[in-house]
Amino acid sequence: MPSPLFADRPAQPPEPGAVDALISQTRRLRGEVDAVRRDAAADEDDPRQRWQRALCDLAVHQLDDLGAQLGQLRAGVPVEVQPGTETGGEAVRDADFATDPGTAYGAAAPARTGALLSRVGSAEWNLLTDEVSWSEELYQIFGHTRENGPMSLDEMPTMVFAEDQPLLQGMVTDCLIDGKPIDGEFRIVRTDGRVRTVHMTGEPVLDADGCTASMWAVLRDVSELRRSERAVRESRAGLERSRDIERTERRIAVELQEAVLPPWRGSLHFAHDGPAPLDVAAHYLPAASTGLIGGDWYDALALPDGDALLTVGDLTGHGVAATSSMAMLLGALRGMAVAGIRPAALMGHLNQLLETSVQPALGSAMCCRYDPVAQTLTWAQAGHPAPLLFRDGTGRALRRPEGVLLGATGGTAYDEAETRLLPGDLLVLHTDGLTRGSGAHDDDTGARRLLALGPRLAGARDAREGVRTVVEEFGEESREDDACVMVVRVGH
Numbered sequence: 001m002p003s004p005l006f007a008d009r010p011a012q013p014p015e016p017g018a019v020d021a022l023i024s025q026t027r028r029l030r031g032e033v034d035a036v037r038r039d040a041a042a043d044e045d046d047p048r049q050r051w052q053r054a055l056c057d058l059a060v061h062q063l064d065d066l067g068a069q070l071g072q073l074r075a076g077v078p079v080e081v082q083p084g085t086e087t088g089g090e091a092v093r094d095a096d097f098a099t100d101p102g103t104a105y106g107a108a109a110p111a112r113t114g115a116l117l118s119r120v121g122s123a124e125w126n127l128l129t130d131e132v133s134w135s136e137e138l139y140q141i142f143g144h145t146r147e148n149g150p151m152s153l154d155e156m157p158t159m160v161f162a163e164d165q166p167l168l169q170g171m172v173t174d175c176l177i178d179g180k181p182i183d184g185e186f187r188i189v190r191t192d193g194r195v196r197t198v199h200m201t202g203e204p205v206l207d208a209d210g211c212t213a214s215m216w217a218v219l220r221d222v223s224e225l226r227r228s229e230r231a232v233r234e235s236r237a238g239l240e241r242s243r244d245i246e247r248t249e250r251r252i253a254v255e256l257q258e259a260v261l262p263p264w265r266g267s268l269h270f271a272h273d274g275p276a277p278l279d280v281a282a283h284y285l286p287a288a289s290t291g292l293i294g295g296d297w298y299d300a301l302a303l304p305d306g307d308a309l310l311t312v313g314d315l316t317g318h319g320v321a322a323t324s325s326m327a328m329l330l331g332a333l334r335g336m337a338v339a340g341i342r343p344a345a346l347m348g349h350l351n352q353l354l355e356t357s358v359q360p361a362l363g364s365a366m367c368c369r370y371d372p373v374a375q376t377l378t379w380a381q382a383g384h385p386a387p388l389l390f391r392d393g394t395g396r397a398l399r400r401p402e403g404v405l406l407g408a409t410g411g412t413a414y415d416e417a418e419t420r421l422l423p424g425d426l427l428v429l430h431t432d433g434l435t436r437g438s439g440a441h442d443d444d445t446g447a448r449r450l451l452a453l454g455p456r457l458a459g460a461r462d463a464r465e466g467v468r469t470v471v472e473e474f475g476e477e478s479r480e481d482d483a484c485v486m487v488v489r490v491g492h
Contacts, residue, residue, distance in 0.1 A: 019074040026070060030063040053235075058228035065225065068120070119221040124205075125153050126214040127176070141198065141221045143190030153215075161187040161195075171200070176212050179204050185222065197223045253293035253323045257284075260327040262299055269491075270300065270308035276375045276423050278308055281463035282486040283471055285434065287318075294482040295322035295363065296431045297330050301337065306372060309337045312484050313365030313384065314431040325361050329354065329406075333367065343367040343380035347403060347414040351382065354407035363406040366429060370421075375490075377419045377427075382406045385435070388428040388450060389419070393458035395428075395451040423492040426457055426466060433483030434474055449473065463487045 037056035121138025125131075134150035142159060144151065153172055157165045164186035174180040182202040189195055202217025261284065262268075270278040282298040295315030303309055311333060315326050332353055336346050346367055354363060368379040368387065379387065379398075383405035386397045401415035421427075428450065435446025453469060460466040466487035474483075 019070055023067060023070045023074065026063055026067045030060065030067065033059045033063060055232055058225075058232050061225045061228045120218065121220075122216070122218050123150065124214055124216040128207075128213055138219055141196065141219060142188060143192050143194070159188045159190070161189065168200075172215070175202065175204050175215055179206070179212065182215075182217060185226075195223075196221050197226045249319050250293060253318075253320050256320065256323045256327060257293050260323070260330055261297060268300055270302050270370070270372075276372060276421065277491040278370060278372070279463040279489040279491060280308075280310070280486065281467045282312075282484065283467045285471065285475055285483045285485070287433070287480060287482040293323055294318045294433075295326040295361070296433065296482050296484045297326050298429070298484040298486045299330060299334070300486070301334060303337060303340075303369075305340070308370040308372070309334075310368040310370060310427075310429060310486065310488060311366060312429045312431055312486055313363060314433065314481075314484075315361050315363040317361060321359055322361070325354070325357065325359055325363075328357070329363065329365075333365075337367070337369070342416065343369055343378055344401075344414045344416040347380045347382050347406070348412070351404075351406045351408075351412060351414075352410065355410050357407075361407055364432065365406055368429070375421050377421055378416055379419075380414045380416050382414065383408075385430060385432055385447070388430075388447075389421075390426040390428070390454050390457050391422065391424070393455045395454040395457075397447070397451075421490045423490055425490040426460075426463075427486075427488040427490075428457075428466075428470065429486040429488070430470075431482075431484045433481035434470075434485055436481060446474070457487075460487075460489075463489045 033056060037053065037060060119137070119141070121141050122135045123138055124133050130152070132150040132152055134144075136146075138144075138150075139146055142151070151159070157168055160168050167184055168186050171182045171184050175182050182200055185197060185199045187195055187197050199220045199222045200217055201220075202215055204212040205214040205216060207213040262282070268280045270280060280300045282300070284296065284298070287294060295317060296313070298312045299309070300311075301309040311330075313326075313329070315322050315329070317325075329350060333346065333350060336349055341349065347365065350365065354361060364382055364384040366379060366381040366384040366387070368377055370377050377387075379401075380403055381400055382403045384403075386400040388395050388397055398419055399417060401417040403414040404412055430450075435450060450470070450473075453473060456469050457466050460469060464487075466489065467485060470485050470487065474485075
């Protein structure tokens with residue numbers, strides 16, 4: 001409903017071809033966004049996916065509104081259509097952008113008025129004659145019947161939320177008295193009890209003396225749009241909270257891991273009393289596919305009788321739960337090893353501990369006890385990759401004794417194996433995350449690549465350089481799981 005304020009600047013209608021092109025582009029873009037929305041995963045437990053779906057819903061609503069407004073621009077001033085009257089094909093095509101009029105309010109779809117949607121209505125209040133005119137769409141927005149007639153400016157606040165009534169009254173007063181344009185939103189309670197959010201824009205119509213003669217307004221039902229915007233805000237807030245939790249959990253897990261794993265950097269020397277002491281170095285490699293810390297560990301410990309404890313292991317899961325269980329298990333392992341418990345029996349106790357833990361988990365582990373006098377390595381394993389022995393530049397995997405995963409079944413027995421080590425030998429202990437890379441690098445391929453490092457490892461000056469060689473080969477891969485590697489060189 002044009003205002004006389006702009007009578008001196010008549011609007012120039014846009015070129016039909018240009019508007020048609022914009023409508024076609026909007027319709028095509030709407031279809032593409034809708035396809036993305038349908039393909040979006042509907043995992044309500046994933047904050048990121050909820051946020052993405054909310055953004056798609058909002059984009060669809062906004063494109064619907066844009067398409068409807070372009071349709072109105074092309075149609076020009078709407079002409080009311082009587083029920084059963086055929087409309088132009090071009091006007092009907094704009095229905096692609098929205099549901100039938102009235103369906104948003106639980107009513108049957110009435111006849112369409114040109115290209116206007118039921119979500120946009122118009123009104124004019126004549127202050128000189130007290131006449132009020134409402135468009136058909138405005139009756140639908142308010143749920144008001146035409147038999148009851150349009151509502152005056154004094155009657156409208158009765159359908160507005162109590163806390164929004166001052167806003168509406170203020171806008172109307174400013175418009176009628178000060179000549180200010182109207183632009184604001186308020187909530188209404190329809191006659192059927194449904195709550196809708198309405199955006200109102202309008203201007204005063206001045207008479208020849210410059211006094212306000214009437215007020216016209218366009219009212220738009222923006223309930224679905226605001227609901228989509230609110231869903232985006234809420235899902236974004238949920239995503240931010242989830243990220244904050246992940247960052248906090250990672251920080252705690254890192255701190256716990258650093259407190260539990262050996263603090264040493266470089267090489268350590270064990271079993272100095274024997275003819276073949278050990279030079280030991282280790283390294284932790286984080287996973288590339290997750291920001292959370294896993295339950296992998298490594299440890300080397302000098303025991304009271306002069307032997308050396310060497311161990312690596314991996315618990316399922318990531319985050320604080322995995323690192324706290326790893327801390328519990330590693331603490332128990334150290335205590336039992338210091339108490340003189342042999343590797344096989346030690347594995348049995350760890351299995352019982354993990355099985356009865358408050359936080360159930362599965363884990364693989366390997367425990368080795370080195371006797372520097374006899375130069376023997378006694379070891380047991382629980383579902384873990386065997387140590388790799390490199391001698392004279394050639395590597396092989398040691399034969400694994402029997403042992404199931406920790407926490408898998410109670411009361412199981414673990415076997416031990418014993419291997420004699422020679423001066424110059426080099427052992428590589430690792431968790432399965434090291435050789436289980438992405439792509440074509442499965443466990444067997446990774447193990448063969450590790451054994452192929454024999455000539456390079458033979459030339460390493462110490463254990464630390466041996467770790468560096470392994471990390472150079474495997475460290476840049478996109479691992480799905482974190483990993484530990486320990487290199488042990490037997491001295492002369």
